[in-house]
Amino acid sequence: MDRERLYIFDTTLRDGAQTAGIEFSVEDKISIVRLLEDLGVDYIEGGYPGANVVDDAFFSQKRTRRATFTAFGMTKRAGRSAANDPGLQAVIGSAASATCLVAKAWDHQITTALGIGIDENLRNMADSVAASVASGKETMIDCEHFFDGWKSNRDYALRFVKTAIDAGARWVVLCDTNGGTMPSEIADIVRDVQTVAPGDRLGIHAHDDTGQAVANTLSAVLAGVRQIQGTLNGIGERCGNANLVTLIPTLMLKPVFAERFALGLSEAQLADITRISRAFDDRINRGSARQAPYVGASAFATKAGIHASAIAKDVSSYEHVPPETVGNERNIMVSQQAGKSNLLTALSRHGIAIEKDDSRLDKLLRTVKERESRGYSYDGADASFVVLARKVLGTLPDFFTVESYRASVERRHNARGELITMTEAVVKIRVGDDLLMSVAEGNGPVNALDLAMRKDLGRYSEHIEDLELVDFKVRILNGGTGAVTRVLVESRDGTGESWYTMGVSPNLIDASFEALYESLTYKLLKVGAQPLRP
Numbered sequence: 001m002d003r004e005r006l007y008i009f010d011t012t013l014r015d016g017a018q019t020a021g022i023e024f025s026v027e028d029k030i031s032i033v034r035l036l037e038d039l040g041v042d043y044i045e046g047g048y049p050g051a052n053v054v055d056d057a058f059f060s061q062k063r064t065r066r067a068t069f070t071a072f073g074m075t076k077r078a079g080r081s082a083a084n085d086p087g088l089q090a091v092i093g094s095a096a097s098a099t100c101l102v103a104k105a106w107d108h109q110i111t112t113a114l115g116i117g118i119d120e121n122l123r124n125m126a127d128s129v130a131a132s133v134a135s136g137k138e139t140m141i142d143c144e145h146f147f148d149g150w151k152s153n154r155d156y157a158l159r160f161v162k163t164a165i166d167a168g169a170r171w172v173v174l175c176d177t178n179g180g181t182m183p184s185e186i187a188d189i190v191r192d193v194q195t196v197a198p199g200d201r202l203g204i205h206a207h208d209d210t211g212q213a214v215a216n217t218l219s220a221v222l223a224g225v226r227q228i229q230g231t232l233n234g235i236g237e238r239c240g241n242a243n244l245v246t247l248i249p250t251l252m253l254k255p256v257f258a259e260r261f262a263l264g265l266s267e268a269q270l271a272d273i274t275r276i277s278r279a280f281d282d283r284i285n286r287g288s289a290r291q292a293p294y295v296g297a298s299a300f301a302t303k304a305g306i307h308a309s310a311i312a313k314d315v316s317s318y319e320h321v322p323p324e325t326v327g328n329e330r331n332i333m334v335s336q337q338a339g340k341s342n343l344l345t346a347l348s349r350h351g352i353a354i355e356k357d358d359s360r361l362d363k364l365l366r367t368v369k370e371r372e373s374r375g376y377s378y379d380g381a382d383a384s385f386v387v388l389a390r391k392v393l394g395t396l397p398d399f400f401t402v403e404s405y406r407a408s409v410e411r412r413h414n415a416r417g418e419l420i421t422m423t424e425a426v427v428k429i430r431v432g433d434d435l436l437m438s439v440a441e442g443n444g445p446v447n448a449l450d451l452a453m454r455k456d457l458g459r460y461s462e463h464i465e466d467l468e469l470v471d472f473k474v475r476i477l478n479g480g481t482g483a484v485t486r487v488l489v490e491s492r493d494g495t496g497e498s499w500y501t502m503g504v505s506p507n508l509i510d511a512s513f514e515a516l517y518e519s520l521t522y523k524l525l526k527v528g529a530q531p532l533r534p
């Protein structure tokens with residue numbers, strides 16, 4: 001049986017730009033278009049020409065290679081013709097090859113928000129669609145508040161869809177603008193709409209206000225729509241839009257969809273989706289959600305010892321799809337929930353071979369659980385686990401020892417009477433028989449300590465030249481005997497690999513010191529540095 005084509009319409013750069021806390025520059029938009037083209041979406045809605053200077057500049061030229069470059073805008077205002085509406089003309093006159101015009105489909109909103117009659121609204125919409133079609137652009141209509149409109153006045157909502165189709169719209173997109181519709185209602189209403197328009201002319205635009213934007217979208221697809229609107233990582237107005245990064249793998253990997261529908265993406269593009277999702281988060285300067293379906297760092301991670309033991313026998317035991325199909329990785333973590341199977345998997349990932357009945361493995365498991373009870377958390381600090389494991393197994397080389405350190409903060413007036421804060425760290429490190437002392441100033445005590453520790457590591461200095469501290473996170477834990485600080489440090493080197501180490505102490509500087517020390521140690525292990533005394 002031939003599969004029916006589903007079209008992916010991305011609105012990251014338009015509805016996504018309506019996300020609280022997100023502002024795109026032209027450069028951001030250009031770089032996000034690259035990600036979307038790598039992914040292989042069919043339409044890229046780049047924004048709203050005429051609405052602001054960024055979008056004006058962005059729409060001054062064609063920005064896509066393969067995807068249909070689409071401009072968003074509203075239909076003409078009441079009381080003027082399409083030709084005399086500057087807003088509509090900016091959209092039609094942009095470099096986009098398609099338009100997506102928004103018009104209200106809920107009678108109550110038309111009479112209150114627009115203050116016009118519902119028939120006049122239909123004429124405004126039809127004239128705008130006709131003007132866009134006449135300009136040669138593929139034209140879509142976003143039916144704002146469609147599902148609430150259908151519930152309020154079914155006859156008008158259906159007339160709205162039919163009028164748009166008759167005016168020449170290629171796609172009529174049914175919008176759950178307020179995001180409150182249930183999946184079963186979506187299915188019933190989409191089926192009803194097909195009494196006036198075929199499914200291959202209909203799209204769905206769902207918001208996530210009940211956490212069901214993805215479910216609503218899938219429900220609409222099963223009921224007949226063939227265009228899907230959504231955003232990267234589900235950004236968008238209020239609670240966001242349907243998340244394309246969840247929808248695309250579901251549509252391509254789950255038989256109920258994959259057997260009936262085809263997308264314009266290849267399997268290789270699907271396998272790139274984890275990278276794309278994370279690169280997008282980087283671009284908008286936020287951390288990636290660990291628990292994001294398919295692409296999150298935890299999506300194929302298991303902490304539980306019972307699970308790890310089953311996975312050691314069959315890797316697919318706790319996976320609904322193979323992680324590599326979406327470019328993600330399986331991860332067996334080490335934590336309080338671990339058993340020896342977790343440790344064996346983590347050790348072998350780092351090239352450390354040991355038998356399951358080796359008594360050192362029992363000791364390592366006891367040590368991990370005891371330290372976790374004091375605030376350590378090895379599932380997020382793999383490099384610290386390696387350092388600990390090698391120490392307990394007796395294979396950690398004696399690279400260097402920190403004999404002492406001091407970090408100080410001084411707030412005082414300088415000679416000009418200005419209030420300044422000075423931070424300084426002094427570190428004494430022993431490498432073999434050499435005692436090295438380094439002093440550094442920093443923009444804070446941890447920064448000064450980090451700089452001082454890396455300033456002179458004697459014979460190992462050449463190995464740490466490319467090491468940089470990428471991120472530093474502090475978490476205050478409420479331990480049984482009072483507050484404890486856990487510091488997590490992310491480090492990276494010239495190879496691009498990054499690793500996480502941690503320290504735990506009631507004292508923030510001590511916790512930071514431990515994390516920095518373990519990061520240096522891990523780096524020396526990683527490059528195979530030769531210790532003076534193995």
Ligand SMILES: CC(=O)SCCNC(=O)CCNC(=O)[C@H](O)C(C)(C)COP(=O)(O)OP(=O)(O)OC[C@H]1O[C@@H](n2cnc3c(N)ncnc32)[C@H](O)[C@@H]1OP(=O)(O)O
Nearest residue numbers: 048050051052074075076077078102103104113114144177
């Ligand atoms: C559901 C959605 O997500 S729709 C997309 C919403 N996105 C945005 O609004 C982001 C970009 N918007 C903007 O930059 C501005 O709102 C602009 C440039 C479009 C318009 O700005 P302004 O002219 O100052 O109007 P303002 O934003 O205050 O109000 C919107 C106007 O459009 C009218 N309007 C709203 N929807 C439509 C429509 N579909 N068709 C025609 N007119 C409409 C409103 O009645 C209102 O007009 P009024 O002030 O005469 O009552």
Ligand SMILES: CC(=O)C(=O)O
Nearest residue numbers: 102142144145175177
């Ligand atoms: C058009 C749109 O973004 C909405 O109705 O939600």
